[in-house]
Amino acid sequence: MGTSRxxxxxxxxxxxxxxxxxxxxxGLPSGAFDGRPHIAIAxxxxxxxxxxxxxxxxxxxxxxxxxxxxxxxxxxPVVSLGETQVRPTAMLWRNMAAMATxxxxxxxxxxxxxxxxxxxxxxPALLMAAASVDMPxxxxxxxxxxxxxxxxxxxxxxxxxxxLSEEVRAGTLSAAEFLRSESSMIRSKGHCNTMGTASTMGLxxxxxxxxxxxxxxxxxxxxxxxxxxxxxxRLAVEMIAVGRRPSTVLSRGSFxxxxxxxxxxxxxxxxxxxxxxxxxxxxxxxxxxxxxxxxSGVPLLVDxxxxxxxxxxxxYRAGGLHAxxxxxxxxxxxxxxxxxxxxxxxxxxxxxxxxxxxxRPREKPLREDxxxxxxxxxxxxxxxxxxxxxxxxxxxxxxxxxxxFDSVEDLHARLDDPALDxxxxxxxxxxxxxxxxxxxxPEVANLPLPPRLLAQGVRDMVRICDGRMSGTAYGTVVxxxxxxxxxxxxxxxxxxxxxxxxxxxxxxxDVDVPxxxxxxxxxxxxxxxxxxxxxxxxxxxxxxxxxxxxxxxDLDFLAGSSGDEVPRESH
Ligand code: FES
Numbered sequence: 001m002g003t004s005r006x007x008x009x010x011x012x013x014x015x016x017x018x019x020x021x022x023x024x025x026x027g028l029p030s031g032a033f034d035g036r037p038h039i040a041i042a043x044x045x046x047x048x049x050x051x052x053x054x055x056x057x058x059x060x061x062x063x064x065x066x067x068x069x070x071x072x073x074x075x076x077p078v079v080s081l082g083e084t085q086v087r088p089t090a091m092l093w094r095n096m097a098a099m100a101t102x103x104x105x106x107x108x109x110x111x112x113x114x115x116x117x118x119x120x121x122x123x124p125a126l127l128m129a130a131a132s133v134d135m136p137x138x139x140x141x142x143x144x145x146x147x148x149x150x151x152x153x154x155x156x157x158x159x160x161x162x163x164l165s166e167e168v169r170a171g172t173l174s175a176a177e178f179l180r181s182e183s184s185m186i187r188s189k190g191h192c193n194t195m196g197t198a199s200t201m202g203l204x205x206x207x208x209x210x211x212x213x214x215x216x217x218x219x220x221x222x223x224x225x226x227x228x229x230x231x232x233x234r235l236a237v238e239m240i241a242v243g244r245r246p247s248t249v250l251s252r253g254s255f256x257x258x259x260x261x262x263x264x265x266x267x268x269x270x271x272x273x274x275x276x277x278x279x280x281x282x283x284x285x286x287x288x289x290x291x292x293x294x295x296s297g298v299p300l301l302v303d304x305x306x307x308x309x310x311x312x313x314x315x316y317r318a319g320g321l322h323a324x325x326x327x328x329x330x331x332x333x334x335x336x337x338x339x340x341x342x343x344x345x346x347x348x349x350x351x352x353x354x355x356x357x358x359x360r361p362r363e364k365p366l367r368e369d370x371x372x373x374x375x376x377x378x379x380x381x382x383x384x385x386x387x388x389x390x391x392x393x394x395x396x397x398x399x400x401x402x403x404x405f406d407s408v409e410d411l412h413a414r415l416d417d418p419a420l421d422x423x424x425x426x427x428x429x430x431x432x433x434x435x436x437x438x439x440x441x442p443e444v445a446n447l448p449l450p451p452r453l454l455a456q457g458v459r460d461m462v463r464i465c466d467g468r469m470s471g472t473a474y475g476t477v478v479x480x481x482x483x484x485x486x487x488x489x490x491x492x493x494x495x496x497x498x499x500x501x502x503x504x505x506x507x508x509x510d511v512d513v514p515x516x517x518x519x520x521x522x523x524x525x526x527x528x529x530x531x532x533x534x535x536x537x538x539x540x541x542x543x544x545x546x547x548x549x550x551x552x553x554d555l556d557f558l559a560g561s562s563g564d565e566v567p568r569e570s571h
Pocket of ligand 1: 084
């Protein structure tokens, strides 16, 4: 028996070791406690997280790999979050899932963990947990669903719901046909197949070095996902033998690689918050400014919806993530390693692109300068984010009067009002949607345009919000404004009619009101009323301790790595 973590529970002839072993026997082979590694499979499979419902099958393949390599696999169901199912917003529960997983990894007699995730918040939560416990850990991304077709045309999961519902309103699609499209859109197991947050975070988990090379982006029903899961089980055993942990793998270079990849794949702005939170768990230096410095000049190379035409299945067919990374290899940190112990860039030599429509060559990108720009000013002293490539070029420098909404409910109540005093030059501001304000920072920043302006042919306006935006959304949207209005940010002091100045080139976001006048204002009573402090439970803990978007919106007491030690024993 060695001095492994599990041996601290199982080794020896005393009563405590007896108790730990005896209750675990139930079919384990007699050699299960002879020092071989015990490996949890942190499994977010759930019927209520439909994108992850197939992960039990994936877990079986991981288990076989672990057994084969001499380990003992142990299924560990953990908190799961279905993006389309949980209310009020899945982001409210990301930190809870991360905290609960962290504690269960630390509390149990395991030497390492294989993390099974898919739907938007699940991989970020698992990575945050593993980073804090810092035991050998490797991710198996559950993979995207297959492309569905309807009326002979591919359907982008999520993105096309809006298009089809507009067709119903326009009378070009019957309500019955609309309903028939449901199973065409969600054709198979797996997560959304556009370049939304789930696809982005699955791919970035690999860029960070946390998956077996070549696995991310494998469609959920593809046999190669199960092969990869099997190999990952074997790899987990090897990682434990050499002590390869998140802190070994995840360097600043790994995160900067992820920032480069985020721009090249046209990934979701949500990745900014998630990457900051994961880095925060390890104490790796990563700031909002790194996204601008390192990522804003990177070209968009992947033609996937919502920015482009294709879907995740096509990306895999065209050569996958490695083919994209090969195009930007010179921008990647050559020293950043993966869970294999070898540099990420080493795996790129054999990458080939089989479809240049889907994966563009570096010299012919879909868009230049596709990364995130970070804005500062008297409206966003802590920073705000915009994706210039998703914005209308003529709005990147804009001055216009604010039309302010104090909450999502206020927006819904007034946006359609024909009497709303708004023009195409107005700047729509939605506040009360940050981590504390909503609470949970929902994806509402891409607020709809007033119908009157839509009817006039207006298709984009400057919008500003302290919330997030769906990975599938586009427009001239300034989001993640920090500090948020509910945390005392100056966004709370803006009034309808104030002139807002957006200057993306110079990275500025300001309200043209003298500093003294702004400081003398009080937040509007309607906005203050909308922020009732929750009376109990997780929401209370969350609102009292959540940080701002510019540092990852984690709970303040969860930053940093606490390790895998458990000094006390109650038996
Ligand atoms: Fe699960 Fe889109 S709803 S990934």
